[in-house]
Amino acid sequence: MPELQSLKFERLRKRPDFLLAAKAPALSRGAVFIQMRKRPDDEDPTVRVGFTATKKIGGAVDRNRAKRRLREAARLVLPLHARPSHDYVFIARGGTTAREWGRLLDDVKTALISLAAEYDRGGAKVPKRHPGASSEAASSQQPDPKVSG
Numbered sequence: 001m002p003e004l005q006s007l008k009f010e011r012l013r014k015r016p017d018f019l020l021a022a023k024a025p026a027l028s029r030g031a032v033f034i035q036m037r038k039r040p041d042d043e044d045p046t047v048r049v050g051f052t053a054t055k056k057i058g059g060a061v062d063r064n065r066a067k068r069r070l071r072e073a074a075r076l077v078l079p080l081h082a083r084p085s086h087d088y089v090f091i092a093r094g095g096t097t098a099r100e101w102g103r104l105l106d107d108v109k110t111a112l113i114s115l116a117a118e119y120d121r122g123g124a125k126v127p128k129r130h131p132g133a134s135s136e137a138a139s140s141q142q143p144d145p146k147v148s149g
Contacts, residue, residue: 007079012050012087021050021089027115030107031099032070033091036083036115045084049074053092066092069099073108081112088112 012018024037039048051070053063070090082088096104 006045007082007084008046009078009082010046010048012048012089017048017087018050018052018089021087024087025115025119027111027118028093029111029114031093031095031104032073032107032111033093034108034111034115035087035089035091036112036119037087037089038083038119039085039087042085047078047082047084048087049078050087050089051092052089053096057092057094057096062097063092066096069096069101069104070108073105077105077108077112081109081116083116 012021021035021037024035026033026035028034051067051074053066053070055063057063057066070092074088074090078088090108099107
């Protein structure tokens with residue numbers, strides 16, 4: 001892992017960057033949904049981060065509050081768990097604005113750690129769930145017999 005001083009952060013602002021990240025591995029934890037995309041330009045160690053909230057969250061005030069909370073959580077957690085040359089997109093979920101601050105930080109941290117571990121384990125084989133995916137679709141799948149617990 002690189003030194004914290006050497007890691008640079010930039011904001012994702014252009015729609016094509018968000019669309020590329022949408023095709024990348026993603027993971028949902030608690031009140032946050034995170035997409036992680038490895039950029040092909042390995043020479044540039046910059047970490048790029050984007051934030052979004054859909055109208056399902058609520059009106060503009062609620063969406064802005066959710067994004068502000070995600071930006072602050074990312075500012076605190078990403079320097080410890082981000083990977084160079086990666087793009088991250090944080091998508092607010094329904095409980096983002098009401099989630100207790102400590103739990104929201106835990107959600108972000110565990111999602112980042114889990115995404116990195118899954119990426120290391122199988123690369124692009126990380127299961128991708130969209131934030132709007134229904135829970136009944138997930139519950140209709142058969143459990144994996146190799147996984148205990």
